[in-house]
Amino acid sequence: MKFSKMQGIGNDYLYFNCFEEKIENPSELAIKLSDRHFGVGSDGIILIEPSDHADCRMDIYNSDGSRAMMCGNGIRCVGKYLYERGLVRKDVLKVDTLSGVKTLFLDVKNGIVHSVKVDMGKPVFRPAEIPVIFSKETVIDEPITVDGNEYRITCVSMGNPHCILFVDDVDAVPIEKIGPELEHASIFPDRANIEFVQVLNSGEAKMRVWERGAGETWACGTGACASAISCAVNHKTGRKVKMHLKGGDLSIEWDDRTDTVFMQGPAEFVFDGTID
Ligand SMILES: N[C@H](CCC[C@H](N)C(=O)O)C(=O)O
Numbered sequence: 445m446k447f448s449k450m451q452g453i454g455n456d457y458l459y460f461n462c463f464e465e466k467i468e469n470p471s472e473l474a475i476k477l478s479d480r481h482f483g484v485g486s487d488g489i490i491l492i493e494p495s496d497h498a499d500c501r502m503d504i505y506n507s508d509g510s511r512a513m514m515c516g517n518g519i520r521c522v523g524k525y526l527y528e529r530g531l532v533r534k535d536v537l538k539v540d541t542l543s544g545v546k547t548l549f550l551d552v553k554n555g556i557v558h559s560v561k562v563d564m565g566k567p568v569f570r571p572a573e574i575p576v577i578f579s580k581e582t583v584i585d586e587p588i589t590v591d592g593n594e595y596r597i598t599c600v601s602m603g604n605p606h607c608i609l610f611v612d613d614v615d616a617v618p619i620e621k622i623g624p625e626l627e628h629a630s631i632f633p634d635r636a637n638i639e640f641v642q643v644l645n646s647g648e649a650k651m652r653v654w655e656r657g658a659g660e661t662w663a664c665g666t667g668a669c670a671s672a673i674s675c676a677v678n679h680k681t682g683r684k685v686k687m688h689l690k691g692g693d694l695s696i697e698w699d700d701r702t703d704t705v706f707m708q709g710p711a712e713f714v715f716d717g718t719i720d
Pocket residue numbers: 455504506511512513514515516517518604605637655656657658663664665666667
């Protein structure tokens with residue numbers, strides 16, 4: 445099996461070209477290969493598959509083997525992979541995912557994709573569709589108690605579930621303790637990605653993420669979108685936010701006319717490999 449290791453601001457996955465390879469049990473493979481001591485080391489694996497209504501289909505599995513609906517950092521890498529490995533020769537692409545078809549706008553110079561802008565679709569606030577078990581119509585700055593600890597949360601789906609908490613200092617968050625407690629909280633029937641956000645000014649925020657099925661990662665694209673939206677709905681920033689993550693920055697814009705969220709950021713190859 446051939447794979448390409450790629451990363452989007454430090455959120456690293458192993459990519460398999462399923463136009464050429466057949467992957468039998470991706471969940472088991474994700475667990476085995478993601479291990480940073482006994483495997484290749486990654487936050488999960490991503491399958492690039494044929495599609496009859498898009499340029500390809502993206503299927504993502506977290507490092508714990510769970511299948512996810514969408515991956516923001518991953519889809520930018522898929523766009524770069526398709527273009528630079530010659531599967532497509534255009535700079536506007538459609539990638540199908542379990543949360544619908546996304547449109548990608550590639551910034552190409554001399555045949556190299558320098559950054560990718562993704563139409564991430566519309567945020568979803570209805571608890572039943574996130575999903576989160578809550579009695580109100582939205583979960584915006586709501587108090588909850590988990591394992592005896594009080595939190596104020598904002599929940600939104602970007603095709604996958606996100607729970608955002610605002611903090612004064614992201615670097616001081618005991619993420620290894622709070623992350624899994626909230627990821628597995630009973631109010632999240634499908635678990636959730638947990639983001640901790642420190643607002644810097646009306647156009648910038650710093651964040652850390654405890655990802656569902658992967659633990660703390662260096663970045664989460666859907667999480668950056670969910671965090672920027674949460675900043676806006678809580679009146680802490682405007683609708684254009686530069687999100688500073690451990691692995692780098694993402695530019696997020698929530699269009700007030702179309703309700704659409706755009707995410708722009710880099711995508712990089714690390715190395716190609718083969719597995720016997
Ligand atoms: N852990 C996520 C999937 C990966 C998303 C993330 N890496 C991104 O860039 O959006 C979930 O289970 O919903």
